[in-house]
Amino acid sequence: MHSNRKFNFARSANKFLLISAIITVIGIVATGFLGLNYGIDFSAGTSMDITSKKPIDDVKIGEFLDGENIGTYSLTVSNSDNRASVRFKDALTQEQERKLKADYHAQFDPEASFEVNVVDPEIAQEQQRSALIGMAIACIGIVLYVSIRFEWRFAIAAVLSLVYDAFFVIAIFSIFQLEVNLPFILAVLTIIGYSINDTVVIFDRIRENLRFAKIKTPEDYDDLVNKSIWQTLARSINTVITVLIAAVCLFIFGSVSIKLFSLAMIVGLASGAYSSIFIASQIWLYFKKKQPIKKIPAKAATNP
Incomplete structure (x- = not known):
């Protein structure tokens, strides 16, 4: 189903999920101790x-x-x-x-x-509250969209990968005490939109291949996911490189006011490409392999 010379993403799922979990724990600890350096948009x-x-x-x-x-x-x-x-x-x-x-x-x-x-402080608190509500509504909308278009396993995988993307950017800004303001929130929402688009492309290919696959063992799911990732990998890499070039140019040549926005975009775009390939599809694979495999009836297996 795939070339042995190609890297097997699915068989290495546990390694990538462990690395992602370690990065998340480090980010939680750093954010908990250091906090965020709020700009005047959120701290007056x-x-x-x-x-x-x-x-x-x-x-x-x-x-x-x-x-x-x-x-x-x-x-x-x-x-x-x-x-x-x-x-x-x-x-x-x-x-x-x-x-x-x-x-x-x-x-x-x-x-x-x-x-x-x-x-003033009241406006700062209101903007902080509105930003959190906006991000929550975006995540809920994504869950509903992916659940309707695909299934609940895809939705859970997509949301967990998006949470990783958003939190990764937040952790970087916390560790280096970079200013968090409204443009930062816009950058995070843009990253979420980009990441879910990349994830849906891979999910769509997984669903398409699943329609014609003959799944007999859990390992067949590994092969299916690995094949789907390789079929969309060139598209994912080309897309992220194109957008990254624009973000890097904004960071280098843009004014001071948009440098942190551009930096958040650069970090988030790289994280989004990683999570779509190494987190979202692997989480779906984990849940799918927990599902009992339907045995193909003998007649259906022998007759075309």
Whole structure:
């Protein structure tokens, strides 16, 4: 049913599921201890993007912000387009915002422009709640879609692989304390959509091959899954490489505001390709092999 020279994905299912479980446990522990570095979208505060016609020195602007005594902040400077992004932990008052702008104009660039976004705690909690609800609705919709189109075993396998994809990206952002904001949530939802599309392609081929397969032993299911993965592998690899090229270009050449979005996409796309091949189909295989094999009647086995 398959060439012996080809790698057997199904026979190596336990190894990949064990590796995935270990990665998940490490991610849970890391997230539990380190937590997430919420941006102002989810933790309140003020974001200020400064665009200048003159080069921005990160050391000098850091000293300037320290002298303003506005509290804790994070600073990112892009010298390529003379932009600086400042994230203040606390929401600035109108007087603090006015003074900071006036002082910057006086010390650095009178023509500098500012884009300010202030989020109070109530709005931050509401956005955090809405993001969680949106992700939950997306997962429920995927379960219903896959259950109707395929069967419950496919649905469980798909959801577990999607949870792995989303949690893998979250764990990476937790370990490296990267900022989690609304673009991050958009990236996770995009990754979920991409991953389920890739998974459904493999599931569709498994279902098609299952229609014509003569299953006599559990090992026949291994061969069927392995054959289905190899039949869709080129398509999966080509798709993920194409999308990854676009995501990497956004990360390298994009502005500061979309770099973390692009990074989340890169990590999630790689994880989605992995989970579709090594997790989703293997979980379905595990459940399917638990099902008793229907014996083919003697007449049906001998007559065409």
